[in-house]
Amino acid sequence: MVQFLQQLINGLSIGSVYAxxxxxxxxVYSIMNFSNFAHGGVIMLGAYFGFFGLTLxxxxxxxxxxxxxxxxxxxxxxVERIAYKPLRERKAPFLYFIISAMGAxxxxxxxxxxxxxxxxRTYPEVFPKTPIELGPLAIGRLDLIIFVISAVSLSFLIFxxxxxxxxxxxxxxxxxxxxxxxxxxxxDKVILxxxxxxxFLAGIAGVFFGMKxxxxxxxxxxxxxxxxxxVFGGLGSLPGAVLGSVLLGIIExxxxxxxxxxxxxxxxxxxxxxxxxxRPTGIMGKVTExxx
Amino acid sequence: xxxxxxxxxxxxxxxxxxxxxxxxxxVPEGGIVGLIGPNGAGKTTIFNLITGxxxxxxxxxxxxxxxxxxxxxxxxxxMGITRTFQNIRLFKNLSVFDNVLxxxxxxxxxxFAEAILRLPRFRxxxxxxxxxxxxxxxxxxxxxxxxxxxxxxxxxxxxxLEIVRALALDPSLLLLDEPAAGMNxxxxxxxxxxxxxxxxxxxxxxxxxxxxxxxxxxxxxHIVVLNxxxxxxxxxxxxxxxxxxxxxAYLGTSEEAxxx
Amino acid sequence: xxxxxxxxxxxxxxxxxIAVLGLSLLTGFTGLFSFGxxxxxxxxxxxxxxxxxxxTSTPAGMGLPFILAIVGGGAAAGVVxxxxxxxxLNLKGDYFCIATLGFGEAIRxxxxxxxxxxxxxxxxxxxxxxxxxxxxxxxxxxVLFLANLVxxxxxxxxxxxxxxxxxxxxxxxxxxxxxxxxxxxxxVYAGVAGVFFAHYMTFIxxxxxxxxxxTExxxxxIFGGLGSISGSVLGALVLTALPxxxxxxxxxxxxxxxxxxxxxxxxxxxxxMGGLELTPSGIRKWTAERNALRQAKATLLAEDSGRKED
Numbered sequence: 074m075v076q077f078l079q080q081l082i083n084g085l086s087i088g089s090v091y092a093x094x095x096x097x098x099x100x101v102y103s104i105m106n107f108s109n110f111a112h113g114g115v116i117m118l119g120a121y122f123g124f125f126g127l128t129l130x131x132x133x134x135x136x137x138x139x140x141x142x143x144x145x146x147x148x149x150x151x152v153e154r155i156a157y158k159p160l161r162e163r164k165a166p167f168l169y170f171i172i173s174a175m176g177a178x179x180x181x182x183x184x185x186x187x188x189x190x191x192x193x194r195t196y197p198e199v200f201p202k203t204p205i206e207l208g209p210l211a212i213g214r215l216d217l218i219i220f221v222i223s224a225v226s227l228s229f230l231i232f233x234x235x236x237x238x239x240x241x242x243x244x245x246x247x248x249x250x251x252x253x254x255x256x257x258x259x260x261d262k263v264i265l266x267x268x269x270x271x272x273f274l275a276g277i278a279g280v281f282f283g284m285k286x287x288x289x290x291x292x293x294x295x296x297x298x299x300x301x302x303x304v305f306g307g308l309g310s311l312p313g314a315v316l317g318s319v320l321l322g323i324i325e326x327x328x329x330x331x332x333x334x335x336x337x338x339x340x341x342x343x344x345x346x347x348x349x350x351x352r353p354t355g356i357m358g359k360v361t362e363x364x365x
Numbered sequence: 366x367x368x369x370x371x372x373x374x375x376x377x378x379x380x381x382x383x384x385x386x387x388x389x390x391x392v393p394e395g396g397i398v399g400l401i402g403p404n405g406a407g408k409t410t411i412f413n414l415i416t417g418x419x420x421x422x423x424x425x426x427x428x429x430x431x432x433x434x435x436x437x438x439x440x441x442x443x444m445g446i447t448r449t450f451q452n453i454r455l456f457k458n459l460s461v462f463d464n465v466l467x468x469x470x471x472x473x474x475x476x477f478a479e480a481i482l483r484l485p486r487f488r489x490x491x492x493x494x495x496x497x498x499x500x501x502x503x504x505x506x507x508x509x510x511x512x513x514x515x516x517x518x519x520x521x522x523x524x525x526l527e528i529v530r531a532l533a534l535d536p537s538l539l540l541l542d543e544p545a546a547g548m549n550x551x552x553x554x555x556x557x558x559x560x561x562x563x564x565x566x567x568x569x570x571x572x573x574x575x576x577x578x579x580x581x582x583x584x585x586x587h588i589v590v591l592n593x594x595x596x597x598x599x600x601x602x603x604x605x606x607x608x609x610x611x612x613x614a615y616l617g618t619s620e621e622a623x624x625x
Numbered sequence: 626x627x628x629x630x631x632x633x634x635x636x637x638x639x640x641x642x643i644a645v646l647g648l649s650l651l652t653g654f655t656g657l658f659s660f661g662x663x664x665x666x667x668x669x670x671x672x673x674x675x676x677x678x679x680x681t682s683t684p685a686g687m688g689l690p691f692i693l694a695i696v697g698g699g700a701a702a703g704v705v706x707x708x709x710x711x712x713x714l715n716l717k718g719d720y721f722c723i724a725t726l727g728f729g730e731a732i733r734x735x736x737x738x739x740x741x742x743x744x745x746x747x748x749x750x751x752x753x754x755x756x757x758x759x760x761x762x763x764x765x766x767x768v769l770f771l772a773n774l775v776x777x778x779x780x781x782x783x784x785x786x787x788x789x790x791x792x793x794x795x796x797x798x799x800x801x802x803x804x805x806x807x808x809x810x811x812x813v814y815a816g817v818a819g820v821f822f823a824h825y826m827t828f829i830x831x832x833x834x835x836x837x838x839x840t841e842x843x844x845x846x847i848f849g850g851l852g853s854i855s856g857s858v859l860g861a862l863v864l865t866a867l868p869x870x871x872x873x874x875x876x877x878x879x880x881x882x883x884x885x886x887x888x889x890x891x892x893x894x895x896x897x898m899g900g901l902e903l904t905p906s907g908i909r910k911w912t913a914e915r916n917a918l919r920q921a922k923a924t925l926l927a928e929d930s931g932r933k934e935d
Contacts (some may be wrong), residue, residue: 103922159891168658169890172847175660175840176886183879257842297730297836304723335738342731344801346724353720416795442797454795458900459912467785468796470778477806481770487777494778498899512913513921534797606735 075209079219081323086216088322089223090285093278094299095306095314096230097271098150104267105311106139107167109298110151110174114181114271119279120288122183124194133200142276149272151264161264178293185290194288219281226277228272228316230308234311239266247309254282257327298325298338301345307358316356369394369538369570370415370446375424377410377497386594387424392538397564397571399585406591408574409451416448416593417441428538443471447531448540451574453523455515461526462511465498466535472559474495498533504566505529505559520553525559532563538570539563545577553577557584582606590614634755638865639760640821645845645861646767646854647814652843653851654775655807656787658722660771660839665812667701667834668732669819671742673698674751674829682750689756695763696818700815703809706734710808714801717772731838735862736831747830748823755825763821767814771854774810783807784852816844837879844886852898860896 094116101109106118122144126137152169156173195337234240239262246253246263278299299318306317307326321341329337348355368391376496385407392398400408407612413419417428417438426582428436433441444586458466473490480487502508510518518526524544531539544551556578564571573582581588582602589606590598592614605611644666651657658930673694707848713724737745774780785793794800823829841864849860868878890894901911 109722156887165890165894168722169894170738171658171660171719171722172840172843173887173890176844176883176890178883179837179879179886180883183877183883187876234649290642294836299727301727337736339731339738340733342727346731348710348722349716349724349727353716362737402787410790418794442795445795445898448795450792450795454792456785456787456792458788459784460917463781467720467778467781470782471797473778475778477779480779481773491777510917510921512910513917514643514914517921519921519925530796567847616778625644 076330078294080259080326082210082216083330084210084212084326085319086176086219086285086322087326088279088319089220089297090278091302091318091322092227092315093223093274093281094296095120095303095309095318096227097275097278098272098300098303099306099309099311099314100243100267103311104243104250104264105157105161105167105170107170108133108308109176109271109301110171111156111177111181112149112275112300113296114178115275116279116282117147117185117290117292118148118281118294119276119278120292121189121194122194122276123280124283124288127197127199138277138280140271141280143280145270145276146272149226149275153264153268155356171324181206181291182290189290191290193239194283195286199284214282219285222277226274227311230274231311233270239263244349263335273319298341301341303345303355305348305355310355310357313355313357367394367574368392369429370572371425371427372415372432373425373427374409374423374425375414377407377414377419378422384594385414385421388594388596388598389590390589390596392570392572393587394570395564395568397560397573397585399581399588400572400574400591401576401581401588402591402597405593408591408596409542410594411591412448412542413442415540416446423431433482433621441535442536445535446534446540447534447538447539449527449542449544450547451542453527455523455527456529457514457516459515461507461514461515461518462498462502464515464526464530465501465533466494466532469494469497471534489624501529501533505532522548524548524556528559528563532567536569541571541573541575543574543576543614546582548577553580554585556580560584580607626839633867634866636755636757636760638862639764640818640825641765641842641845641865642814642858642861643767643821644818644842645849646771647811647840647855649846649849649851649854649857650771650774650814651807651811652846653857654780655783656803657802657807658718659725659811659845660722660723660836661727661730661732662811662842662844663817663834663836664729664732665706665836666822666838667736667820667829668702668705669698669816669829670823670829670834671736671748671819672701672816673820674748674823675742676753677751677824678748679752684741684748684835686743691752691759691824694754694824695817697825698820699813699817701707702819703813706809706812706875707805709790712803714804714808721892726836727841729834733831733834736834745831749831750825751827753824753827754823757822760821760825763817766804767817768858769855775854779806787852798864807892808905813865829885831836841882844889847894848889848896850898850900852900853896853898853902854909856896856900859898859903873876 087173097112119141122141123137126132126140155179160169204213240261244256302318302321303314306313328340373389374387376387380524383492414421417436436571473494545556588605590611597610598608648662675686676689676697677694680688709728761780782798786800786803845860845864847854901907
C-alpha cells in the first residue's frame with residue numbers, strides 16, 4: 074500500500090511536468106489545428122535559460138525562473154512569426170505547418186549542440202534534497218514545489234481562458250478563426266497570446282525538468298511524451314491536456330515500478346496507439362465534422 | 366414505369382437535429398425528377414444518404430429494387446449511381462482530361478502486375494480509356510480545354526466538367542446537386558437542354574436539386590418539394606407550383622412576401 | 626576528391642532515393658504524410674541483417690544470400706505496414722500523421738530493447754553487400770516501377786485520393802484500398818532501402834532510424850516537389866550530397882538543415898519541380914498546360930470585350 078501511494082506521488086510529480094508541457098500543445102492545436110512540434114525545442118531552451126541564469130548570472134532562483142520563462146515566451150513568439158505566420162498568410166494546408174515545426178525543432182536542438190555543446194549539465198541544488206516525511210511516505214521538496222507551481226499556473230491559465238475577454242476570444246478562435254476575425258477580433262493578437270502563454274509555461278516546464286533530471290539538447294524528445302499526453306487527454310482541450318498528462322505520468326511510473334523500466338518509454342506509445350484506435354479525439358477532445 | 370430508385374420513410378438525425386424526416390419518393394427509370402426546397406431543407410443530405418456518405422437513421426433506399434443502405438460510396442458508384450457536388454469537387458490540380466480519365470477507371474480491369482509490367486492487356490485497355498475520355502469531352506464540348514488545369518476553367522465549364530466526370534462512370538442514375546448555381550439565364554438554358562440530351566443519349570435517370578425555378582419547371586417531369594426535412598408536396602410542375610404549402614414555404618405568408 | 630569518396634556519396638544518395646521514392650508515392654501522390662518511415666527502414670535493416678549476417682557473428686544471423694535479405698527485409702516492412710495501416714488509415718489527416726510518428730518511434734524503441742538484435746548498442750558485422758552496381762540497379766527498378774504505377778488506373782486513383790477524397794469515393798474509387806496499397810508499397814521501398822543501408826554501413830543502431838531520419842525523408846520529398854518522381858530523384862541527390870560535402874561543418878549541418886526546411890515551407894512549398902516531371906512527356910504536358918491556359922485567358926478576354934460591345 075505504501076509503495077502504491079509512493080508511486081502515485083512520483084507519478085503525479087512527473088505528470089505535473091508533462092502537464093505544463095502538454096497545455097502548450099493543446100493551446101496551439103485548439104486555434105491553429107496543427108501539432109506544434111517546435112514546442113519541445115522551446116522547453117529545452119527553458120531548461121538552458123534557467124541553468125545559465127543560475128550558474129552564469131548567479132541570479133536568485135525566483136528571478137532566474139521568471140527570466141527563463143519570459144525568454145521562452147519570446148522564443149515561442151519568434152518561432153511563430155518566422156515559421157508559421159507566413160504559412161498562415163498564404164493559407165497553407167496544416168501539414169506544411171507540421172513540416173515547418175519539425176524544421177524549427179531540428180534547428181533549435183542543433184543550434185544548442187553547435188553553440189553550447191552536447192554535454193549534459195546539472196542544475197545546482199536549489200532546494201535541499203532531503204524529502205519531506207509524511208509518515209512512511211517521502212515527498213521530495215522539489216517535487217512538491219513542482220506540483221504546487223504547476224497547479225497554480227494551470228489554474229491561472231484555465232481561469233484566464235474562461236473568465237477574461239482575451240481568453241474568451243481564444244475560445245472563440247478555437248472554433249472558427251475566420252468567423253472570429255469577421256467579428257472584429259484581432260486574431261493576430263489572439264495567436265500571439267496563445268503562443269506566448271504556451272511559451273511561458275514551456276519555460277517553467279523546462280526549468281523544472283532540468284532541475285529534476287538533467288539539461289541536454291535532446292530534451293525535446295521527452296516532450297514527445299507530453300504531446301502523447303495531450304492527444305490522450307484530447308488535443309485542443311486544456312483540462313484534457315492536464316488530465317492526460319497526470320494519467321500518463323501515473324501509468325508510466327506504475328509500469329516502470331511494477332513491470333520493468335524498459336517499458337517505461339514504450340507504454341506512452343502503446344497508450345497513443347490505443348487512443349488513436351479507440352477514440353482519436355482523446356478523453357476530452359473536440360469533435361469536428363466536415364460538411365459533405 | 367419501374368422506379369430505378371425508391372426511397373421509403375428515409376430519416377436522418379444528427380444528434381438532436383432531424384435533417385430528413387420520413388421522406389418517401391421514387392425516381393422512375395429514364396425520368397428526370399427535381400428535388401426542391403428552401404436552403405436547409407435536407408436535399409443535399411438525401412443525396413449524401415443515397416450515395417452512402419451518410420448512413421440513414423431509419424428508412425430504406427432501394428436501387429433497382431435492391432437495398433443499398435450500408436454500402437460504401439465506391440460500391441454504390443460501381444452499381445451505377447453518380448453525383449455532382451454543390452460546391453464543385455473536381456480534382457482541381459489535374460488537367461481536364463485527367464479528371465475524366467481518372468473517372469474512367471471502372472471501364473478497365475487490368476491487374477496491378479499488368480500495369481507495372483506494361484503487358485498488352487494494360488496497353489489495350491489504357492488506349493480504350495483514353496479514347497473514352499476523349500469522346501466524352503468531345504460530346505460535351507470540352508475537348509478544346511483538355512490540357513487546362515481544372516482549377517483554371519471558367520466556373521460554368523467546371524460544372525460541366527463535373528457532369529462529364531460523373532458520366533465517365535457509366536451511371537444509370539445521375540444525381541445533380543445545384544448544377545445551375547451561379548449561372549446566368551443563358552447558361553441555365555444551355556444546361557437544361559444538356560440535361561435532357563444526356564438523359565436521352567446516355568439512357569439515364571436524373572435526380573436534380575435546384576433553386577433555379579426555370580430549370581426545374583422546364584426540365585423536370587416530376588418534382589418533390591421538401592421543407593425542414595419533410596416532404597410537403599409532390600407532383601408535376603404545374604401541380605406543385607399551385608400547391609399552397611409550397612408557396613408558403615418559398616414565399617412565406619403574405620406579410621413576409623411583402624418584405625421580400 | 627577521389628572517386629571512392631564520390632562513389633560513397635552517390636551510394637548513400639541511391640539508398641536514400643529508394644526510401645524517398647516509396648515515401649513519394651505515399652505523400653506526393655496519395656497525399657498522406659508520414660513521420661514514421663524510418664521505422665520501416667529499421668525493420669528492413671534488422672530483418673535483412675538477420676537474414677544475411679553470418680551465424681558466427683554477434684549478434685548472429687542466418688548467413689543466407691543478399692537477395693534473400695532484400696526480399697525478406699522489404700516484405701517484413703510491408704507486412705508490418707499493413708497492420709499499421711489497418712489501424713491508422715481511417716484516421717483523419719493529422720491524426721494519421723501522429724499515428725505514424727508514434728509507430729515509427731515505437732519501432733525504434735522496440736529495437737532498442739531487443740537484445741537479440743543488439744539492443745541500443747547495435748548490430749556490427751553486417752556483410753558489406755551493397756555495391757555501387759546493386760544500388761544502381763535497385764534505383765532503376767524502383768523508378769520504373771513507380772513511374773509505371775503512377776501512369777495506370779491504380780496510380781491515378783491514388784492521385785484522386787490526394788486531390789479530393791470525397792469526390793474520389795463518389796467516382797467509385799476504393800479509397801481505403803488505394804491508401805493501403807500506397808502505404809504498403811512505400812513501406813516495402815523503405816524496407817529495401819533499410820537493407821541496402823545496413824549492408825553499406827555494415828553496422829546498424831536503432832538511433833540511426835530516429836524521428837529526425839523520418840522527417841528528413843519527408844523533407845526530401847517536399848523539396849523535390851510533391852507528385853514528381855524526377856523531383857524526388859533530384860531531391861535525394863542534392864539533399865544527400867550537400868550535407869556530405871559540408872561535412873567539415875558537421876556541427877552546423879543540421880542547423881542549416883532545420884533553417885532550410887523552414888525556408889522551403891515558407892517560400893516555395895511546391896518544391897523544386899512543383900509536380901512536373903523532367904521527362905519528354907512531362908515537358909510536353911507542362912507546355913500543353915501553359916498553352917491551354919494562355920488560350921483560355923484569350924478566349925475569356927475576347928468574350929468579355931464581345932459582351933461589352935453588345
